[in-house]
Amino acid sequence: MTAGNRPAGEPVLEVKDLGVRYGELVALEAVSWSVAAGELLGIIGPNGAGKSSCYDAVTAMVKRQGRVHLRGEDVTDVPAHRLPERGLKRAFQQNAFFHDLSVLDNMLAVMHDTAGSSLSTSILTPWRASQRRAASVEQARMTLERFGVGSEYHERLPTAIPYGTQRMLSVALAFGGGAQVLMLDEPGAGLGGEDMERLTQLLLTLKRDGLAMIVIEHHMDLIMAVADRIVVLDQGRCIAIGTPAEVQRDRAVLEAYLGRAA
Ligand SMILES: Nc1ncnc2c1ncn2[C@@H]1O[C@H](COP(=O)(O)OP(=O)(O)O)[C@@H](O)[C@H]1O
Ligand SMILES: [Mg+2]
Numbered sequence: 001m002t003a004g005n006r007p008a009g010e011p012v013l014e015v016k017d018l019g020v021r022y023g024e025l026v027a028l029e030a031v032s033w034s035v036a037a038g039e040l041l042g043i044i045g046p047n048g049a050g051k052s053s054c055y056d057a058v059t060a061m062v063k064r065q066g067r068v069h070l071r072g073e074d075v076t077d078v079p080a081h082r083l084p085e086r087g088l089k090r091a092f093q094q095n096a097f098f099h100d101l102s103v104l105d106n107m108l109a110v111m112h113d114t115a116g117s118s119l120s121t122s123i124l125t126p127w128r129a130s131q132r133r134a135a136s137v138e139q140a141r142m143t144l145e146r147f148g149v150g151s152e153y154h155e156r157l158p159t160a161i162p163y164g165t166q167r168m169l170s171v172a173l174a175f176g177g178g179a180q181v182l183m184l185d186e187p188g189a190g191l192g193g194e195d196m197e198r199l200t201q202l203l204l205t206l207k208r209d210g211l212a213m214i215v216i217e218h219h220m221d222l223i224m225a226v227a228d229r230i231v232v233l234d235q236g237r238c239i240a241i242g243t244p245a246e247v248q249r250d251r252a253v254l255e256a257y258l259g260r261a262a
Pocket of ligand 1: 022025026027045046047048049050051052053054
């Protein structure tokens, strides 16, 4: 295999021999990869290739085989809901908002993990508590802006803002109060033109800021533009891993995937 099968730096997240079965069906088998800080790993493959199963397997959302290491620590047995506090965060394919909360309140709701524990908040004087709340609001607004959700949308309901901005909001909410590893499943779904360009720029910026990202994506233009390395799945197996240039000229990929899609 080429140099493309290892990240340039120390891996932040490493999965070994991931496997997922649904009854008799083998959805994913012996898939291994790793991702470093400031690196974006793309996962592509035709429908049913096992991309979402792989995504769910990493974050313990499905019963799976294999091992997961986060910053050198074996987190295989850490349950899904305890991974975010360790810096591994994920977005969901559908826009998962609190529909009756404003955009700002949605952001505040996912930032609590860094805005002070509920215990310390409960024993603060009202003055300290309100100061802390103001700091949280400020941090939430800054995060939204950083992720391309402008202040004109902060007081609106998530469903009342443009679709492209809803997708950016999904990424912001997944990131929450901070992350070392961010996983996105088809962030570009339903996007076109200008919105796709905004998403591309956002992903490149997050990468420059040192975030490790795993992005499942259908849009070849998007993934080829943002990924450092790409894992190609087909029928539950990894058929290629390498830089965008490497996988684009890989015979197995051309035959099994791009050829079929063309
Ligand atoms: N919950 C499930 N129960 C049974 N089969 C499933 C389930 N989820 C996915 N599959 C099957 O597993 C395979 C991989 O699916 P998936 O991981 O969703 O692929 P992708 O995201 O690449 O389209 C497919 O054959 C799919 O039909
Ligand atoms: Mg999928």
